Amino acid sequence: MSRPLDLVFLWHMHQPDYRDHASGDFLLPWVYLHAIKDYTDMAFHLEQHPQVKVTVNFVPVLLDQLEDYEQQFTTGQIRDPLLRLLARENLNDLNVEERDLVLTSCFRSNHHSMVAPYQAYKRLSDLYKMLEPGGSTELAYLSGQYFADLLTWYHLVWCGESVRREHNLVIGLMSKNEGFSHADRKWLFDLIGQVICGIIPRYRKLAESGQIELSTTPHYHPLAPLLLDINSARESKPDISLPQSKCYPGGKSRVQAHLLSAQKSHQTRFGVTPHGIWPAEGAVSTALLEVFAVQECRWTASGEGVLANSLRTAEHYLPERAQYLYRPYHLQGAASGVRCFFRDDRLSDLIGFEYSRWNGKDAALHFISQLEAIAQQAPEGEAPVVSVILDGENAWEYYPYNGYHFFTDLYSALQTHSTIRTTTYSGYLDRLDEAEGNKQLAKEEELPRLVAGSWVYGDFSTWIGSPDKNRAWDLLCIAKQNYDLVMASDRLNEAERLIAEKQLASCESSDWFWWFGDYNPAHAVESFDRLYRSNLMQLYRYLKLPVPAILNSPISQGGGLPESGGTMRRGS
Incomplete structure (x- = not known):
């Protein structure tokens, strides 16, 4: 007999600040490229499957930049150099720096899924590879039309699958293959602006409908536990080499400032105060949870390795992961009001790294079967709560069609499944608080101690130590x-x-x-x-x-x- 299970997806949306604040120019294009591909596709899949509930985490510095791009398209004052070139009428008079920018930027996509499938784009790539060894002398033979076609193809392949399916313009340009005119490029430029301006309103509407919960991260995505105490890196990795500086001066006030700014940003953009916080890099410590508690944060989340380290410290051994991973936790003391959830690394990494090589339907069915197995292994009388947490933007370029078929099959299966309930963290806690002892939910546990760490390996070695x-x-x-x-x-x-x-x-x-x-x-x-x-x-x-x-x-x-x-x- 099938047993119930609660599933929380947390899709983390983030890009650091790519702006040169002195000039106002964007130095890298990743915010607007992910906006037209991933942020729009992820919203589309949710809109197409209204019974599927998820948590979406937007870092405020990403929202700042999305609104910056909105303003650029509204005013016509474009401060992203690649977008300026896409809309530029005459590409025959590019200077050396502009030519170099296009050539170094417009092949930085996953070659297998975003260049090779398109014969005209691959031809542009092959021509560049042939001329590149000759340096600037041979590259000077590339014409203005070459740069027009390259800029157009680069932006076409970064359009999300939902954008292609909803806008005949994109398919028309892809069918044209080459010889793109200024009018073609201007149409594409205007479409990019239209898509970007719709991102924040689409997610706000999904949140207002109750389908998604929007959470936040301290404003500029700081590694908060290390700002609070650099030595916290030794809790999970005692022999790690640390910087000469013994502490980050005034770290607690800086973390508080990032958090308060994030809450204000969320209130302004989405009309509510966020209940949950995904800390940057899932990096947590007791000191950080105490800061969260003061600001009345209801929940947070981190990596499976952090929980394993914390339980191992308390008990000196670990039971089977089915016996401890799939439930909420809280700490003793000042941070006791903040509920903690922990990521299933295996399931999250299947989506992040493995399923891109699978047939979409096979991957979706395999994922469902893994959840059903977790439900069967749960302690008697408990329904596990499974956290699948990962980057909501970078994995999909490795999938065919930007993950379109995988998400279609996965969300379709989940919204009709008889025992797997997709939910949000706040939605889950509402049920937990209203029905204490309900056997249809996981048992909440108390952690005697939280070992500081992140979602990567349960430690901070990705950010400090070398x-x-x-x-x-x-x-x-x-x-x-x-x-x-x-x-x-x-x-x-x-x-x-x-x-x-x-x-x-x-x-x-x-x-x-x-x-x-x-x-x-x-x-x-x-x-x-x-x-x-x-x-x-x-x-x-x-x-x-x-x-x-x-x-x-x-x-x-x-x-x-x-x-x-x-x-x-x-x-x-």
Whole structure:
């Protein structure tokens, strides 16, 4: 006999701040590209399956940038260089920097699923590869029409499957293959603006209908436990090498500022205060949960490894994961009001890394069978609550048709399943609080101690511990010390203080530390390294201080070939 199970998907939507705040220009295009492909497709699949409930987590700095793009399309003042070139009438007079930008940007897609299937786009790629060894001399033979076709194809393949199916313009341009005119490019440019402007309203409507719960993350996605206490990295990895700086100055006030700003952002954009917080990188500590509790956060979530480490500390051994993973937890003491859920790494990584190579229907049926097996293995009288948490934007370019068939089959199966109930964390807690002891729910447990860690391996080694990551932390800590000194003086007026604080917040993002490391691709490491140092330089300028010469030197080199281009990692 089948047994009931509650399933919570949490789709995490995030991009760091790619803006040069001095010029206003976007230095990388990933926000608008994921908007027209992934944020719109994920909304579409939910709209097509109204009985499926999920949690969607939007990081405020992503929403800031989406609204920035909305403003650009509304005013016509385009501050993204690739979008400017897409809409530019004459591409015959590109300068060297503009040609280089197009050539280095417009082949950075998954070749197997986003370039090779389209003969005309692949021909553009093959021509570039043939001429590239000759350097600028041979690349100078590429015409304005080549760049027009390349820019058009790049944006066409980044259009989501739902955009293609709902707008004949996209299919028409893809059928045209080549020789795209300025009118063609302008039509595509206008469609991109239309799609981007609809993202936030679509998700707000889904939330207002009760189909989804929207949660948030501290505003600029900081690695909060390390801001609170760098030494917390040793709770899960006692022998980890730490930066020379012993602490991040004023870390608690910074975490509080990110959290308060996130809650204000959410209220402004979605009309409600968020009940839940997915901390950046699923990184938690007791100190962080205490901060959350003060702000009346109802729930949070982290990785399976964090729970395993915490239980192992308390009990010195672990039972079968079916006996502990699929239930809510809370801590003792000041953070007791915050319920904690923990990610099923295996199921989440199947979606993130494995199912892209499967037939969509086979993958969906396999996923359902895994859930049914979990339900059967649950303790007698309990219905497990399973958390599947992953990046909601980067996996799908590895799927055929951006995951269209996988989601269609998966959501269709889930909304008609007799015993698997899709829900949200707040929806689940509503039932739990209203029906204490209900055998149709999992048993809530108390954790005697929470071992600080993240969703990746249950520790912080992705963001701290190697020489380059530690150097980046030292540069940030020194900048924060200078920031505090200036803020304690009367050097800046109120407006200047606000600008400097915003710049500091961007420097505190976890993303910069994620990318440092030889295991990541060189081009990505170089881009994020340069952007991180540029952010720190700009902070010093806003503080009216000399920029340290050390910021002119790269922090990390890269050179690896990781899964999914380094944008995602497995939980274990």
